[in-house]
Amino acid sequence: MTTTPRIDSLAQYHLLGRSGLRVSPLCLGTMTFGTEWGWGSPKETAHRILARYLEAGGNFLDTADGYTGGTSEQLIGEYFAQHGGRDGVVIATKFTINTSPGDPNAGGNGRKNIYRALEGSLRRLKTDYVDLYWLHAWDGLTPVEEVMHTLTGLVREGKIRYIGLSDVPAWYFARAQTLAEREGLERIAALQLEYSLVERNIEREHIPAALALGAAITPWSPLASGLLSGKYTREGVGVKGDGRLPSISTSGNPGFLKLFTERNWGIVDALKDVARQLDRPPAQVALAWVTRRPGVASTIIGATRLEQLEANLRALDVEIPAPLAERLEAASRPELVHPYHFFEEAFFTGGMFTGGTTVRSEPTWFRPSPGRR
Structure with missing residues (x-):
């Protein structure tokens, strides 16, 4: 591969919450590593994307045991087994999702599944430790005490270095962090949550809680599954264009259905106007907006093509002047609901x-x- 330059802004590392872990401001999300879901990148492309991200100065990789049936973790493990450098990166993976139908203990956040999931992840990643271990989602069942004591035990065993929570209620995070402080358990370093111009609901509770309790915010879907990329147009309130969004929009997943509203298309229009004034792609402006929000340490980006990655990495160089930032703020401000008024x-x-x-x-x-x- 032709050598391309390091991106200095990608190597201006941030501390992950109130921890000593240093991470790049853009994290490479690898949910697209593998083609098992009908879209994504084959091994050769995935490895080229990973190599370019590392070459540019990035050090933070995000995956999960359930991504592409485990292929995502496997491809990351194979890359570092072939090229070395595993200790120079921060590898984050997740547990919770059940990948064995019929087995009630092969999913969720109980101790039995956490140990099962971690052993599988370590095997696929070809490593003996994970830098950051995420609870993938609140299961609504497992006592928070069990989760925190189990994760703390794994830190003390040396199998994981730091812990984080993804897609949990703000009260659950606050309870877990308070429990850690009271009982001397491992503190939560970060929260991984959906955050973008069209999804700002975490500003009500999660971001204030994170700022108060010392956790970083690591946004996922900062481009709203591609809606903010600028490459799609509306069809009624639906979407059309080349890419995966039109096909997944009919999947019935409420996470995708919520995207197609008059409000969100208005945000897209405002974003495109601001992008034209800045002479930048809309995706770069949308990413630049997220990376500068309070509490955000590292924003997760994905790519299925090298060119897409290269463009997204340049978002760190985008400056949004105050009048244009206010235009985006006005268009995307969350509805004021009780009791926040x-x-x-x-x-x-x-x-x-x-x-x-x-x-x-x-x-x-x-x-x-x-x-x-």
């Missing part, structure tokens, strides 16, 4: 709590202004 700045400046005096320190749960870190 009580916490608006105007309510406080009206003197309801302060008696008309000035209080300079904002509560941590104030809505962040555009671009503030």
Whole structure:
């Protein structure tokens, strides 16, 4: 492969929450490694994408035991077995998803499944430790005490280095982190959650909780499954264009169905207008917006082609001037619902709590202004 330059901004590492782990501001998501799901990259392409990301200065890889039936982890393991350099990267993988129908203990967040899942991941990744181990999703069943004690035990055994939670309620994270602080367990370093211009609901509870309790935010789907890439057009409120979004939009998955609304198409229109003014692709502007949000340490990007990866990495160089950032803010601001309307700045400046005096320190749960870190 022809040598291409390092991207300096990709190598300006961030600490992952209140830990000492240093990660790139863009994380390479590898859910597209493998073709078992009917889309994605074969081994040769996946390895080229991984090689370019590392060459550019990236060090943070995200996968899961359930991605492409385990092929994603396997391809990562094969790459480092062939090329070396495993200790120079941060490999994150996940457990929770049941890949053995009929076996109730081959999924979820109980101790039995965590050990089963980790052993399989270590085998496929061809390594004896995972840098960051994510709980993939709240299962609604397993006591948080069992989860935290199990993960802490694995850290102490040296099989994992740090722990994180993905797709959990904010109260669950807060309870887990408080339990860790009270009982001397391993603290949660990060939360992996969906976050984009069209999905900002985590700003209500998750981001304030993360800022208060010392965890980083690692957004997934920052391009809203491609809706914010700029390559699709609307058909009614649906979508058309070349790519996987039109096909998966008919899958019945509520995560995809929620994308196609009048509000979201309005956000796409605003994004395209801002991108034209900046002379940048919409995808780069959308990614640049996410990477600069409060609490965000590393944003997960995916790619099925090398050119796509290269373009996405350049998002770190995009600066969004304040007037254009405000345009995106206005178009995408989440609906104000109960009880958050009580916490608006105007309510406080009206003197309801302060008696008309000035209080300079904002509560941590104030809505962040555009671009503030």
